[in-house]
Amino acid sequence: MRWIVLAGVTAALAALSPTLAATDEPLAATVAQGLSAITDPELAKADYVEHCAGCHGVQGLSAPAKLPELRGRVGYMMCTPATRAYLLRLPNIAKSRLSDNQQLADMLNFMVFGIGGQSVLPGTKPFTAHEVGFERQFALTSASLVAERKRHVETSIRQCGAPASFRDFYQPR
Ligand code: HEC
Secondary structure (H helix, E strand, O other), X not given: OHHHHHHHXXXXXXXXXXXXXXXXXXXXXXXXXXXXXXXXXXXXXXXXXXXXXXXXXXXXXXXXXXXXXXXXXXXXXXXXXXXXXXXXXXXXXXXXXXXXXXXXXXXXXXXXXXXXXXXXXXXXXXXXXXXXXXXXXXXXXXXXXXXXXXXXXXXXXHHOOOOHHHHOOOOOO
């Protein structure tokens, strides 16, 4: 099923961007589709910088701080309903001061497709205001965060194309 959807997206993008390299096409189409779902890209980036960059870095680079690095990695958490829900239930996200679900979805799509970029699986759908609004009702408590991350990292390795090093907070450089 995913391949059918993907073929449609790829075909649509190929029509728009005939210059894309054939091998990167499905991924590039997915990233482009994710970014184009953002209603106000400037605001999405500004919201990320204001609310998240203090800990995660403006570019999503935070190593060697003891928190998961987002750049080129956070997209690994996007491929199953449970891993997507984990992102939306993180306390800093679920309880964000951004009360408008579309504005929060926009910021998260910037995080996933802009900062996470190449780490999404082709065919990954952007967050919608509806999905964000539903999942944020079930905020995780800080007590459960470590165990929750472990669980979803294993799913991401099995099903979402994440490398084994995703178990660590950042790639060794
Ligand atoms: C006070 C510092 C701080 C702020 C501010 C913060 N985070 Fe985090 N974030 C963390 C820590 C610490 C973790 C690790 C939680 C854990 O133990 O799993 C984390 C985890 C995450 C993860 C999970 C990544 C993974 O690989 O498991 C995402 C995504 C994330 N934060 C996004 C955000 C976003 C988006 C914002 C802004 C709304 C934000 N964070 C604000 C400290 C912060």
